[in-house]
Amino acid sequence: MSLVIKVGLASCGLAAGAGEVYDAIQKHIKKNKIDAELKKTACIGMCFVEPLVEIYEEEKKSITYGDVTPENVGDIIDAFSKGKPIEENVIISNILKGSENKTFKKQKRIVLRNCGIIDPISINDYLEKDGYSALEKSIKNMSREEIIDEIKNSGLRGRGGAGFPTGLKWQFAYNAQNDKKYIVCNADEGDPGAFMDRSVLEGDPHSVIEGMIIGAYAIGADEGYIYCRAEYPLAIKHLNIAIEQATKKGYIGNKIFGTDFNFELHIKEGAGAFVCGEETALMASIEGKRGMPTIRPPFPAQSGLWGKPTNINNVETFANIAWIILNGAKEYAKYGTEKSKGTKVFALAGKIKNSGLIEVPMGMSLRDVIYDVGGGMKTERPFKGVQLGGPSGGCLPAELLDTIVDYDSINKTGAIMGSGGMVVMDTSSCMVDIAKFFLNFTQNESCGKCTFCRVGTKRMLEILTRISEGNGKMEDLDTLEELSENIKKGSLCGLGQTAPNPVLTTLKYFREEYIAHIKDKKCPAGVCTALIKYEIIEDKCIGCTVCAMKCPVNCISGERKQVHKIDQNVCIKCGACYDACKFDAIKKG
Amino acid sequence: MKYKTEIDIAINKFVGKKGALIPLLQNAQDIEGYLSKEIMSYVSEKTGIKLAHIYGVATFYTMFRLKPQGKHIIRVCKGTACHVSNANSIMNEVNNHLNLSGKEDTTKDGNFTVMSVACLGCCSLAPVIMVDDNTYGKLTPDSIGKILKKYE
Ligand SMILES: Cc1cc2nc3c(=O)[nH]c(=O)nc-3n(C[C@H](O)[C@H](O)[C@H](O)COP(=O)(O)O)c2cc1C
Ligand code: SF4
Ligand code: SF4
Ligand code: SF4
Ligand code: FES
Ligand code: FES
Numbered sequence: 001m002s003l004v005i006k007v008g009l010a011s012c013g014l015a016a017g018a019g020e021v022y023d024a025i026q027k028h029i030k031k032n033k034i035d036a037e038l039k040k041t042a043c044i045g046m047c048f049v050e051p052l053v054e055i056y057e058e059e060k061k062s063i064t065y066g067d068v069t070p071e072n073v074g075d076i077i078d079a080f081s082k083g084k085p086i087e088e089n090v091i092i093s094n095i096l097k098g099s100e101n102k103t104f105k106k107q108k109r110i111v112l113r114n115c116g117i118i119d120p121i122s123i124n125d126y127l128e129k130d131g132y133s134a135l136e137k138s139i140k141n142m143s144r145e146e147i148i149d150e151i152k153n154s155g156l157r158g159r160g161g162a163g164f165p166t167g168l169k170w171q172f173a174y175n176a177q178n179d180k181k182y183i184v185c186n187a188d189e190g191d192p193g194a195f196m197d198r199s200v201l202e203g204d205p206h207s208v209i210e211g212m213i214i215g216a217y218a219i220g221a222d223e224g225y226i227y228c229r230a231e232y233p234l235a236i237k238h239l240n241i242a243i244e245q246a247t248k249k250g251y252i253g254n255k256i257f258g259t260d261f262n263f264e265l266h267i268k269e270g271a272g273a274f275v276c277g278e279e280t281a282l283m284a285s286i287e288g289k290r291g292m293p294t295i296r297p298p299f300p301a302q303s304g305l306w307g308k309p310t311n312i313n314n315v316e317t318f319a320n321i322a323w324i325i326l327n328g329a330k331e332y333a334k335y336g337t338e339k340s341k342g343t344k345v346f347a348l349a350g351k352i353k354n355s356g357l358i359e360v361p362m363g364m365s366l367r368d369v370i371y372d373v374g375g376g377m378k379t380e381r382p383f384k385g386v387q388l389g390g391p392s393g394g395c396l397p398a399e400l401l402d403t404i405v406d407y408d409s410i411n412k413t414g415a416i417m418g419s420g421g422m423v424v425m426d427t428s429s430c431m432v433d434i435a436k437f438f439l440n441f442t443q444n445e446s447c448g449k450c451t452f453c454r455v456g457t458k459r460m461l462e463i464l465t466r467i468s469e470g471n472g473k474m475e476d477l478d479t480l481e482e483l484s485e486n487i488k489k490g491s492l493c494g495l496g497q498t499a500p501n502p503v504l505t506t507l508k509y510f511r512e513e514y515i516a517h518i519k520d521k522k523c524p525a526g527v528c529t530a531l532i533k534y535e536i537i538e539d540k541c542i543g544c545t546v547c548a549m550k551c552p553v554n555c556i557s558g559e560r561k562q563v564h565k566i567d568q569n570v571c572i573k574c575g576a577c578y579d580a581c582k583f584d585a586i587k588k589g
Numbered sequence: 590m591k592y593k594t595e596i597d598i599a600i601n602k603f604v605g606k607k608g609a610l611i612p613l614l615q616n617a618q619d620i621e622g623y624l625s626k627e628i629m630s631y632v633s634e635k636t637g638i639k640l641a642h643i644y645g646v647a648t649f650y651t652m653f654r655l656k657p658q659g660k661h662i663i664r665v666c667k668g669t670a671c672h673v674s675n676a677n678s679i680m681n682e683v684n685n686h687l688n689l690s691g692k693e694d695t696t697k698d699g700n701f702t703v704m705s706v707a708c709l710g711c712c713s714l715a716p717v718i719m720v721d722d723n724t725y726g727k728l729t730p731d732s733i734g735k736i737l738k739k740y741e
Pocket of ligand 2: 447493
């Protein structure tokens with residue numbers, strides 16, 4: 001029997017060196033005449049132990065190895081062929097003890113059903129996993145109303161952030177009377193620290209395309225756009241290939257399944273503007289204009305792209321559709337809570353051990369997501385907070401870890417579910433700095449149309465900067481809250497309306513940290529550079545000169561074997577010396 | 590004008606298509622690495638799109654560059670995951686290594702341009718940088734020199 005060897009070649013796999021591992025395997029099996037089929041796949045979600053290689057004779061007895069190198073992969077294959085697989089670095093396996101067997105089992109993979117399993121650019125792989133049979137079922141056996149009802153009954157809500165019921169949105173677009181309608185996939189994924197959509201597009205592009213075609217059929221659209229951020233070249237490449245394949249097979253084009261349903265699909269690359277993730281701005285951008293949001297109503301369902309009725313959904317929303325059509329609304333609604341059905345994909349990042357992509361049923365607690373599925377903290381330092389929802393979201397403290405993952409429960413805390421970015425922080429992060437970080441981001445990305453969003457965020461950023469430099473006053477905290485309320489009320493689009501959230505949540509849950517900056521002029525986490533100082537401890541310094549060589553501004557002086565000294569007037573507080581000293585002779589305070 | 594034929598090809602590819610301005614400008618930028626005033630005026634002249642509109646679009650999107658660029662582009666990620674994983678020290682080291690003060694972004698020899706970006710989608714490997722089309726993750730300031738050497 002021959003072996004199957006799969007290598008994960010998604011963006012972060014490639015960044016971790018999976019391309020070299022692939023080449024090494026190819027060479028090894030050729031040289032040793034090993035009977036093996038070498039396959040490419042994408043992201044299985046265990047990005048923290050990339051490069052990943054799966055190996056099996058029968059799929060039921062497979063082993064996935066992590067941290068594979070071009071040097072050790074030959075041994076892994078040889079040992080497996082001899083029936084004595086290596087037991088180190090096993091991540092997931094159904095025959096050996098894998099370090100992540102348990103965490104993997106806690107997931108429920110609907111959106112990610114094929115990610116990391118199939119070759120994303122092989123339509124045959126997708127077809128073998130029942131690909132396009134939901135499309136066939138929809139067109140041949142269901143009326144357009146039945147499809148929309150099925151999606152409504154599933155309880156699926158939009159995964160792009162706002163959580164609007166998808167079936168209802170489709171109903172609005174269906175109701176619009178017009179001979180031309182559009183369907184659009186929002187793949188702009190602007191939340192810095194989130195990569196769910198990237199992984200789905202790279203790993204299973206057909207699932208998104210199939211969802212879009214079903215949606216187009218249901219609402220009566222004959223043309224679609226996928227708006228993908230240009231920072232995702234591999235996703236764009238896979239989408240292009242997938243569209244071409246689907247067109248060849250007749251799932252895109254004229255007379256699909258012999259009916260009079262026609263559909264064409266285009267890709268538009270973004271040009272780097274976070275606000276273009278907002279639906280009206282996104283449509284303006286597709287039309288070739290500056291991506292400025294416009295007032296709703298009219299909603300896209302009435303007047304969207306080029307004034308025609310348009311339905312916009314997120315990547316993950318579309319990736320759910322085919323599964324729901326095939327398995328039924330009831331089966332989908334089994335997962336989740338009363339008002340948030342199904343599963344949610346999260347991108348775990350920051351100081352969490354298993355950083356990568358996971359999919360869990362709604363209703364799981366944040367604690368279980370972070371500690372059970374995510375493996376807990378990566379560093380020795382304790383958990384401090386988790387950021388949900390990116391620039392529109394908030395930071396939640398340890399006391400709120402029992403909050404469950406569902407739209408309404410998370411909203412109650414002042415954060416938002418958002419698109420699924422979850423950045424875990426330990427005590428080395430400063431919450432004033434985090435608030436400043438997000439405000440800086442939104443302030444840069446504000447399109448400038450509304451005064452409150454443009455000027456208000458700037459004022460808030462000035463205040464936060466002042467606080468982080470030790471020049472804040474207690475009244476500043478009230479001003480921040482006041483400005484927040486005004487910006488929320490006076491902004492046209494979601495960017496401005498939610499921009500204060502990172503500040504409000506940190507003020508609410510980490511207020512004492514703001515006070516430490518203002519009253520004690522101290523940054524407890526040691527992050528805000530104006531409030532910290534690096535000093536050499538005379539008793540410990542042995543004069544090895546390493547720090548002096550590292551210092552970018554040459555402000556450390558001292559002869560070899562003599563105690564060194566930092567010129568505080570010149571020091572830019574980069575911390576390079578602190579990291580470099582092997583004798584713990586530099587203190588940060 | 591330099592690259593007239595290439596620009597003409599790009600214009601012809603998109604002429605008459607709806608919503609073509611942004612992909613057209615992306616194409617034009619790829620030719621010379623940035624959008625010069627000359628190119629924008631030429632595109633305006635050839636397509637009949639007002640120069641003010643073209644300029645408005647070019648300045649709105651961060652992807653468009655109005656100044657000449659280095660041969661290699663270094664994108665330092667400053668997204669949330671990278672920020673909490675000490676992306677600042679990576680940026681400092683890149684600038685330090687290339688003798689850039691942080692005010693100017695292109696090296697004197699025109700070999701590198703440094704920019705910060707808001708997330709490269711490889712947050713699991715934070716902190717991350719991208720040089721041209723290659724992504725490097727799990728960085729420490731010490732790893733920068735070795736990576737940049739490949740492009741020197
Ligand atoms: C500033 C801003 C940025 C947004 N960015 C995205 C994004 O990157 N991806 C996305 O799917 N939705 C984004 N949205 C939400 C969209 O406007 C829209 O609600 C969503 O695409 C609808 O799809 P859904 O119903 O499937 O969630 C953003 C909204 C705002 C206000
Ligand atoms: S809220 Fe901000 S980003 Fe949104 S339209 Fe107004 S100025 Fe532009
Ligand atoms: S690296 Fe440490 S021990 Fe060496 S000179 Fe600097 S402070 Fe002293
Ligand atoms: S913190 Fe940076 S600038 Fe200051 S002394 Fe250390 S290496 Fe030099
Ligand atoms: S990109 Fe490789 S496992 Fe996520
Ligand atoms: S935050 Fe740096 S890659 Fe996402």
